[in-house]
Amino acid sequence: MTDMVYGALVEADQGEPVIPRWWRTVDRWTLAAIFGLFAIGILLGMAASVPLAQRNGLSDFYYVSRQAVFGVAALGTMCVVSMMSPLMVRRYAVLGFVAAAIAVALLPFLGTDFGKGAVRWYSLGFASVQPSEFLKPAFVVLSAWLMSASYDLSGPPGRLISFMLAVLIAALLVLQPDFGQATLLLAVWGVMYFIAGAPMLLMVVLAAGVMGAGVLAYGQSEHFARRIDGFLSADVDPRTQLGYATNAIREGGFFGVGVGEGKVKWVLPDAHTDFIIAVAAEEFGLVLCLAIMALFATIVIRSLLRLLRERDPFIRLAGAGLAVMIGMQALINIGVAVRVLPAKGMTLPFVSYGGSSVIAAGLALGMLLAFTRRRPQDDFSDILGRGK
């Protein structure tokens, strides 16, 4: 209801200032966990990126200082994003999605592969950007918007549209090829659909379909088949990446071999990204690994629990999608190193080295924080009778 008062200058109610309100409503535990992860990331960067710097003829801590700069930028972005209202976040995310999707689609023409066999990056001279990192969180928000729109009586068929979008984006990623990101994207979409009230039967059928696709890929792609074989065989060849990672974890034991004493980072080419957990385990031991896992678990589980009370379906879906995306990425990265999951390159959000990866993680976490902020939830009707 709007009060119309003629002739009187009603002072617009500005409410409380932005920052105190943000501090009051934001999930401070998650915030603390994120800062903790960032600190660990810098610490591990000091250990893991030294061999890379030496290989490239740079000063030992070149990559660490770079990572610190990017990290601070990411943290800043995160804080700014988390102060936005969900509506603002949605608008920017949808615009960002369009931009990122175009960027991904243009990769085959303008991107570079840095000699790694997959065209995933744009080279900007001073830094490289991986647009798919930005595409993921933007896609989650867009999907949540579409799905929640379909709740309305005579709303658009949002779920179907978001599904088609997911398939399209996954196809673009497979073209790079980047099976890991494609799988993650589809999995996150599946979880969001699940929360949005997917029929159980359909979920079972979907799971079966994913399995079927896996079997098909096993038959078709030699690269994929070799990885699965390596995972299924009982013992690891100690001269493979996985073998070195496993040995590093064993070597580290509970408290690690000591700062700078690790050897695995000199052997593994991806020690600063995909296998950073192995470096952590070797130099700092199980303790630090468990701490990292606890921090990720805190972020994911606290966010999900806070979203339990959320009444707005868009916020609920978008928040859950982002939390699940970050959680899955962490689970996959660590799970591969301990051979709970088959080998799949996946960065550890906020901890692995990588400019765009860190900034994108900052954006995603910022949005997550924005969605999990406490806001009025019509608690009265809750008390009076479950939303009647």
Add this chain to the structure above:
Amino acid sequence: MIRRPLRPLARVIDARKKGQDPRLVEAEERAARLRAIRAAERQRAETRLLLLAALFLLGFGTIGVKMGALSSTVAEEPKAGAPGSIIAAQRATITDRKGRVMATNLETASLYAQPQHMADKRAAADGLAEIFPDLDAEQLYKRFTSKRKFLWIKRKLSPEQQQAVHDLGEPGLQFGPRELRLYPNGTLAAHILGGSSFGREGVHAAEIIGVAGVEREFDERLRDPAQSGEPLSLSIDLTVQAAIERVLRGGMSVMNAKGASAVLMKARTGEILSMVSLPDFDPNHRPAPATSGDPSLSPLFNRAAQGRYELGSTFKVFTAALSMEMGLASPDTLIETAGPLRWGKFKIRDFHNYGPRLSLTDVIVKSSNIGTARLAIAAGTPAQKDILNKLGFFEPVPVQLPEAGRSKPLMPAKWSDLSTMTISYGHGIAATPLHLAAAYATITNGGLKVTPTLLKDPDLPTEADRVISPATSMHVRRMLRAVVTRGTASLGDVEGYEVGGKTGTADKPKPTGGYYDDKVIATFASIFPASNPEYVLVVTLDEPVEMTGSEPRRTAGWTAVPVAAEIIRRVAPLMGMRPRPKREEMDDPTVTLARN
């Protein structure tokens, strides 16, 4: 479910009456409905979010536990292939009964390449091609220049080859230690030993696994590190094995046979002292099983333990033993042998016409099919089945060879009276020579069933294993001796060793059905010394033809018997048997002669 209309007519009319806007009612209804949907949706999302949180907790927990488990184990060094790391000899040796080595291990080397460490790939490829004529320099060079960082070149090297490769001085060529299973006696006892091959292979070691014979049967025992110091002692006597193999090989060529087998067994214990099957192979280079052709003609085929043949008249002894055991006949009982014996449209004939009747002893000595068939009918099918079952003809031989376990004797699916008659003289039932040897040991050692074994010092049979009485056993021994002294096996009389035995000549079945009339399996199942048998020897020749006479002779008396006699002549002294002075009559003090 009752559908509520979006426009409740009663309320709309009511609103109209009161002059209110009816669309308000509709909007109110719509809002309420949306609220209800949202609430239901939210409730469902709430449980699903909780489930998801629990799943993530579980996921992180699992990985944490796995990581904890990993970090509490000791790391293994990822070593690069360094020559000189030694693997202990792990597979136990196999020896014969006197401790002579039959299978042992030799340390040798395998050769692999790490192209990224190579100084001169071209020279390495050329050098290797020169040392190993089977390798192609071009192909090697192509493999070296591919992206592979590790490739096998040779699984086994001889010391000379290893030195030659070493002399190439190429740092990218490396040796891995390899244990090699060595059979120092070559083809000797090849079918018993079987063979071995590499199982899982690593740079520093390769698993040796048995693929056939005792190597396969005792694979776990031989690989067990706890017992690796203790050799596996077989019942085989290598010298005897060598002698029999040699004689048999000669006999096979003299008799123009295409295959032969011999089994020498201890009559009281069932220990197999020697088992030979020809043609044979070298287990050091065990050939791959033939993919085409008849597998029973392959050198890998163990004729003694695996080959099922109709063993012919050697089976008559079982019928004779059965009828004596049942009290149907004594050795002197006269049996009608007038031929041919008609049974339905089937006729049973003898090799010669032996007149109207023969004593039981002479039925065996002259090998009368008709007499044996009459006895079998008198004894009846169940009794015949029973004794053959007790003698082990209904099961594969329980010897420690995986191959033997697949050779269950072949017998008619429908056991008619006619089957009983033909089986009484060894036709219509196909068993392995090893079956026959065990059965002969059983009926001649006093009647206690023996179990053939390849292991030294088995348990002796006890009274519980009795198949026939000692008296029947003694009569059987006398008959077997008589066959040699005045019957079909007269060429088998080796002076001083009192050989007894029974010949058997069976026409070979055609694969298309029916029988060949010019291809036989000739068998001689013998015991020595007959009065108190210590050994059983079964010699089988496949398609023998003896050509020294005016016409080709194929019967066992002319083929298998002389070979067996030569074997006994050679091996009896090797086993420490003293020749006995010749006597007219055997004496067997434990049993009185009178019976029935």
